[in-house]
Amino acid sequence: MFELFGTVFEVFMRTYPGFLEATVVTLQLTAIGVILGTVIGLVFALMKISGSKILQWIANIYITVIRGTPLIVQIMFLYFGIVEIYTMSNFWAGAIALGVHNGAYIAEIFRGAIQGVDPGQREASMSLGMNRKQTMQRIVFPQALRRSIPPLGNQFIITLKDSSLVYIIGVAEIFSLANREAAQSFQPFESFLVVALYYLVLVMIFTYLLRWYENRLDVDKT
Amino acid sequence: MIIGENIHKSFGDLEVLKGVDLHVQPQEVVVLVGVSGSGKSTLLRCFNFLEMINEGSITIDGKKVDPKKDNLTKIRAEVGMVFQHFNLFPHKTVLENVIEAPITVKKMNKEKAKKLGLELLEKVGLSDKADVYPSKLSGGQKQRVAIARSLAMEPKVMLFDEPTSALDPELVGEVLQVMKQLAEEGMTMVVVTHEMKFAKEVADRIIMIDQGTIIESADPENFFGNPQHERTRQFIQLVE
Numbered sequence: 349m350f351e352l353f354g355t356v357f358e359v360f361m362r363t364y365p366g367f368l369e370a371t372v373v374t375l376q377l378t379a380i381g382v383i384l385g386t387v388i389g390l391v392f393a394l395m396k397i398s399g400s401k402i403l404q405w406i407a408n409i410y411i412t413v414i415r416g417t418p419l420i421v422q423i424m425f426l427y428f429g430i431v432e433i434y435t436m437s438n439f440w441a442g443a444i445a446l447g448v449h450n451g452a453y454i455a456e457i458f459r460g461a462i463q464g465v466d467p468g469q470r471e472a473s474m475s476l477g478m479n480r481k482q483t484m485q486r487i488v489f490p491q492a493l494r495r496s497i498p499p500l501g502n503q504f505i506i507t508l509k510d511s512s513l514v515y516i517i518g519v520a521e522i523f524s525l526a527n528r529e530a531a532q533s534f535q536p537f538e539s540f541l542v543v544a545l546y547y548l549v550l551v552m553i554f555t556y557l558l559r560w561y562e563n564r565l566d567v568d569k570t
Numbered sequence: 571m572i573i574g575e576n577i578h579k580s581f582g583d584l585e586v587l588k589g590v591d592l593h594v595q596p597q598e599v600v601v602l603v604g605v606s607g608s609g610k611s612t613l614l615r616c617f618n619f620l621e622m623i624n625e626g627s628i629t630i631d632g633k634k635v636d637p638k639k640d641n642l643t644k645i646r647a648e649v650g651m652v653f654q655h656f657n658l659f660p661h662k663t664v665l666e667n668v669i670e671a672p673i674t675v676k677k678m679n680k681e682k683a684k685k686l687g688l689e690l691l692e693k694v695g696l697s698d699k700a701d702v703y704p705s706k707l708s709g710g711q712k713q714r715v716a717i718a719r720s721l722a723m724e725p726k727v728m729l730f731d732e733p734t735s736a737l738d739p740e741l742v743g744e745v746l747q748v749m750k751q752l753a754e755e756g757m758t759m760v761v762v763t764h765e766m767k768f769a770k771e772v773a774d775r776i777i778m779i780d781q782g783t784i785i786e787s788a789d790p791e792n793f794f795g796n797p798q799h800e801r802t803r804q805f806i807q808l809v810e
Contacts, residue, residue: 472657472716475618476671476723477647486674490661 352538359538360545363529367546370522373439374550377511377521380443382504385450392451393458407455414452420513422449427517442514446507453503461496462488494565501558505551512547522546571596571631571727571758572617578625579612586612588782589626594727597756601769604779605805610762613779614729617760618651631726647675650720654732656712658704658719664691665700668719675723683722690718694748710741714748727758734765766809770794778802 395407414422423445430441465488473483515524526543530536572594579587586609594600602610615621617628619635619642628635635645659667668690669683678686691697694714704712713733720728730749734742746768753759753772763769769776769790776793778786778801786793786802797803 466657468653468655468657469659471620472651472653472659474643475620475646475649475651475653476719477643477675478671479643482674486670487659491659494661 355535356538356541359529359533359535360542363525363539363542366525366529367522367542370520370525371546371550373519374508374511374521374523377439377443377446377514377519378504378508381446381450381507381511382454382500384444384447385454385503385507386500388447388451389454389456389458392455393462396455396459397462411452411455414449419445419449419510420516423514423516438514438517438519442511442517442519445514446511449510450503450507453506454500457496457499457503458492461492461499464495465491497565498558498562501554501562504558505554508550508554509547571598572760573629574613574617574626575629576626577613577616577623577628579609579616579621579623586782587616587623590779590782590784592777592784594758594760596758598774599753599759599761599772601773601776602760602762602779603764603766603769603776603805603809608779609782610779611731614651614731614760614762617727618646618649618729620651643675647671647723648726650723650725650728652713652716652720652728652730652733654735656704656709656716656736658712658715660704663701663703664696664707664715667704667715668722671719672722686722687718690721691715693721693751694718695744708741709737710744713737713745717745717748717752721752727760728752730759730761730763732762732764734763764809766794778805780805 392407392410395403396411398404423442426445426448427438427441430436430444469487469491470483473487474480478486511521512523514521515527518524522543526539529542530539533539572592574590574592577587577590577592578585590609590613592600592613602613604610612621616623617630619628619637622637630645630649635642658664659670662670665684665687668687669678669680672678672683672686673680688697688700691700694717696711696714696718699707699711699715704715707715717728717733733749734745737745742765746765749759749761749768750772761768761773771790773790775787776790777784778793778797778799780799780801785799786797788797793802794806797806
């Protein structure tokens, strides 16, 4: 037991400069994945709540396909698909794959948040003479946005962990570093234990930050 | 002010309104009563086009409304509505709630709207709450803000849909007081309520709706003193 502790510590000390660099890559992937996913999600959520059958149909196909296939397949598919047509770094191919993947989940978060706003809010707004667009922009969306912050936070944490899968296309994030370390040092157990700790600490930090932010939002309103 | 003729409204197979005729005169206060499910709230919501009628016609301020052609947004702006559950905007302060529609719909400038908003809050006795969020208010205060919010559009008629039904008993009075004041100032009002004391004191006319039709329409004295319909007698016994 004590011996294991020693070797883990030894691996940690030997690898942390590389890991810190790779952590930055992981966080960048996560941030781009979530931001891109938010933009895509917003567009598809609006398509889903629009009256247009065609737009709803397109959004449904996108969401069904993305949610019905593994992320790792999407990464490979996008990587080989995009790189065929357009030269792009592995990093960006991975980040875009994460964004496209997230878009489907975030679309559902936004749609749920918009439809979750009390119908009485819409009625009150309409009864005051506001039209559909004004009602959406000024009454429904601001409330929906606030409602979607906790699930978006969850999605951020899921993405942080999911970003490990882009190791498959050779992006130098923390999991790929652990993978290489495991092979080179013949200490796979210790290497993966160390990377697990990195993820755990990152997730805990962001969970804490999110909780703090949510509490701050609650104090004033609703 | 409002003329409803032969109003029919169904939700699926359920016919809620079965040919209702109702004329509301300018400055008149009409109280609609009836057991729950009788159709009184639905009738009120039809007058504001939150529900679309299946048959019949609605004329507001001398203009017959065609829901297909007319700009309903414009008509709704002239018909104020107060809801049972207040429906204040939780992400806006009390004053912002009141001035939202004048600024967004009437394009009133912000200074002028604020002045109007504060006057209206003064009127409902809540000028000290202008900058707080609705979550900090009691139910009675929320409903008074909702009334001020409706008045800010300077409606020609005000509809009240059970405005005190969601309130604790001790908070009912402050809301009724504001409504009474409005009635005295000559506002045209259609009120769905179970507050019989209010109906007796304030209404010009009380209308009993039962199973989607009007079965009794009389001034308070005759409504309570000399009801014509058996169902009305039962209802009065029930509520008194």
